[in-house]
Amino acid sequence: MDHAKTVELRGHLIDQGVFARVMDDVLEYSGAYSIDRFDVGRHHTDESYVQLTVTAETAEQVERIVMRLQTHGANPLDPGIATLKPAPADGVFPEDFYSTTNFDTQVRLNGGWMDVRSSEMDCGIIVSTDHGSAWTLPVSDVKEGELVVCGGEGVKVLPLPEPERSDPASAGFEFMNSGVSSERPQALQVRQIAQQMRDVKARGEKILWVGGPAIVHTGAGKALEALIDAGYVDLIFAGNALAAHDIESNLYGTSLGVDLDKGHGVPHGHEHHIRAINRIRACGSIAAAVDQGVLTGGIMHAMVKNGKQYVLVGSVRDDGPLPDVHTDVIDGQRAMRDALPGTGFAIMVATMLHSIATGNLLPASVPLVSVDINPATVTKLADRGSAQAIGVITDIGLFCEQLAGELVKGYRRE
Numbered sequence: 001m002d003h004a005k006t007v008e009l010r011g012h013l014i015d016q017g018v019f020a021r022v023m024d025d026v027l028e029y030s031g032a033y034s035i036d037r038f039d040v041g042r043h044h045t046d047e048s049y050v051q052l053t054v055t056a057e058t059a060e061q062v063e064r065i066v067m068r069l070q071t072h073g074a075n076p077l078d079p080g081i082a083t084l085k086p087a088p089a090d091g092v093f094p095e096d097f098y099s100t101t102n103f104d105t106q107v108r109l110n111g112g113w114m115d116v117r118s119s120e121m122d123c124g125i126i127v128s129t130d131h132g133s134a135w136t137l138p139v140s141d142v143k144e145g146e147l148v149v150c151g152g153e154g155v156k157v158l159p160l161p162e163p164e165r166s167d168p169a170s171a172g173f174e175f176m177n178s179g180v181s182s183e184r185p186q187a188l189q190v191r192q193i194a195q196q197m198r199d200v201k202a203r204g205e206k207i208l209w210v211g212g213p214a215i216v217h218t219g220a221g222k223a224l225e226a227l228i229d230a231g232y233v234d235l236i237f238a239g240n241a242l243a244a245h246d247i248e249s250n251l252y253g254t255s256l257g258v259d260l261d262k263g264h265g266v267p268h269g270h271e272h273h274i275r276a277i278n279r280i281r282a283c284g285s286i287a288a289a290v291d292q293g294v295l296t297g298g299i300m301h302a303m304v305k306n307g308k309q310y311v312l313v314g315s316v317r318d319d320g321p322l323p324d325v326h327t328d329v330i331d332g333q334r335a336m337r338d339a340l341p342g343t344g345f346a347i348m349v350a351t352m353l354h355s356i357a358t359g360n361l362l363p364a365s366v367p368l369v370s371v372d373i374n375p376a377t378v379t380k381l382a383d384r385g386s387a388q389a390i391g392v393i394t395d396i397g398l399f400c401e402q403l404a405g406e407l408v409k410g411y412r413r414e
Contacts, residue, residue, distance in 0.1 A: 004055040009074040031056040073159030082154030084147040102364040108154035119363035125149040194406035205344025206234035212351030213241040218397030223404040228302040236310040240321040248276040250298035277320035359386035
């Protein structure tokens with residue numbers, strides 16, 4: 001193998017399994033490696049340092065491997081200068097464009113490093129014509145002639161700092177230490193999430209909720225409504241279903257035709273969701289329905305009443321849909337992306353597809369909690385790049401009730 005490049009990485013490489021993943025990725029991409037230097041930290045608080053030479057049969061293959069290793073925080077020892085090429089057409093990157101991670105990234109131009117704005121995975125890096133700024137951009141939004149960073153030269157990825165341990169001496173074997181566990185004490189998890197939300201609000205940052213219709217089905221709508229009124233919901237991402245079933249429950253007292261107080265279906269209840277959608281379409285929008293006195297309660301009413309933002313993005317399964325729903329998913333994606341600046345915490349409740357979509361848009365620096373009865377939801381989030389995801393495996397209704405009890409003074413469900 002004639003082509004080689006040396007990379008370096010530092011951190012808690014052994015106990016966090018980073019070094020093993022780096023070696024696995026080199027081999028998976030049909031490369032080879034040699035360890036040139038390995039300084040192992042002597043204490044739990046010490047970082048380790050590695051220099052690794054990666055070899056492959058072609059220069060292009062080496063570049064691919066190095067770009068992959070950057071997702072683990074490994075960067076070239078000799079970073080070089082970023083290569084810029086113009087986009088050949090609207091919506092098309094150059095063939096060898098640099099594909100971003102969701103970690104903070106820098107590019108090297110004019111002899112210095114420059115931060116890349118808006119960290120997001122699976123995008124390109126665009127540099128202004130004066131080389132004074134750089135930002136991520138999805139391929140669908142690039143314009144012909146915009147300058148795109150190509151190859152791995154002159155790009156540095158900054159991994160997240162290791163989480164602090166309250167007792168470094170206990171950093172070995174631990175029970176319930178995975179990102180997904182149904183056996184952690186739930187009351188403690190809820191208190192920790194509540195405190196994190198208080199901290200986010202104290203910093204003046206936004207709390208994003210990503211919700212599925214199970215919030216309404218499980219009777220958790222009242223708890224979420226109380227959290228909105230108390231200021232712990234600044235932004236909601238959802239599909240047509242959450243809003244439609246919330247509105248149905250407030251117009252007809254049912255969710256998918258099931259009486260939420262009695263727990264059984266009602267005559268002609270299967271029609272209620274489409275009749276609710278039709279009522280809102282006649283008003284023109286959810287906000288207009290609130291203004292006209294048609295919609296007088298519920299999650300969406302609370303969002304409008306409190307001046308909070310929501311982005312609803314639909315799918316091919318939708319009935320109606322509601323007039324506020326983005327039916328072009330790329331337009332919806334753009335609306336979600338535009339709403340994210342200032343977000344300091346994300347909580348994803350009972351929705352796999354919207355959670356993964358939102359995780360793809362979020363920087364790795366934004367903490368996110370996924371709450372679902374199904375552990376696979378959290379696992380899939382992490383597998384798709386949202387490594388910061390922490391899972392709470394529980395009933396959605398109970399979780400929202402407990403969280404409202406922690407955060408909303410005097411909260412008690414009627």
